[in-house]
Amino acid sequence: METKPWMNTKWWIFFSIAVFLYVSYKFLKSPGPASSIHYAVLLALMTGLVILSRFFKGGLAGTGKSRYLLLLSLYGFVFVATTFTVSYLVANSRVNFMLFLAYAILNLAIAVKLLDKRYSSQNLLFFALGAQLGFAASIILVGMLTKSNNGLVTASIFSVGFAAALAVIFFRNKTGHKKIVLADSGTDFHHQE
């Protein structure tokens, strides 16, 4: 991720006001099932969240591969937390739900650990790879034993794909010239030859 702002400040203000006016006009002109009270509540909620976000300062940790791994872990977490919680509500299968919950927690744990500078990136990659492969094996096994539904098949494919992506990162990291090492000081991981 590029860490510099891309946009000039005055144009940022201009576009923000333009978007705000356009959306407000569209909403209030044809509110559909909503009312102006709904509109006010949404605006208040958005303003509140923007203010809240200012309490979380400090910048993002990690660069390069550690950032990609973070991205993958978050993707796994959200994919499971949204899609399969919904599928649980429909299919009402406790086995599915528990497995996917475990998978979501695992991915979240990896994402959180990536931001913890006590762990080297090599060890984290190895941990993440092992965990993903283990999880993929277990859900495939459960799927075979229970002859379960599409949700498990989808998750198996996803998990294997995830593990494959991690494997690529891991082995490229291991055999390539570039290695990610923990910086002696500061919060970021650094690449070095």
Added chain:
Amino acid sequence: MISSMKSRFGTFIFSYWKPALLLLFITPVLTELLANNIPAKELFRPKLFLMLATLVYGPVLLLRELALRWNLRLAGYIVLGLVYGIYNEGLLGKTFFQQQIANTTFVDYGFVGGTNLPWAAVISVFHAFYAFLFPIL
């Protein structure tokens, strides 16, 4: 000459206009195409794509600039992602307030004060990650 003019126009609004345009291009693709919401044939119709890249997903760029200027950490990015979710589905799409939505899981319960609360919660989180965090990370 033309590239010089383009560059000048670009830097007039953006200091880095190429990555900014790339972000505007990939965000609808990641969110609508890869999440299987809009088929490719529909998505790449110029009128629709232009609207998605500017009015619908343009605020992703604005929020990204805000997050960087404020030097937010991951939690801050997620909170701004929720703001984007409310913008997209609440203000623009108004799906928060519809009882009948495409995803039938949310049709029969949690409709309070004219608002479909379970749907609002799920879709805001979805946008926080798929439309905001993943493209900008």
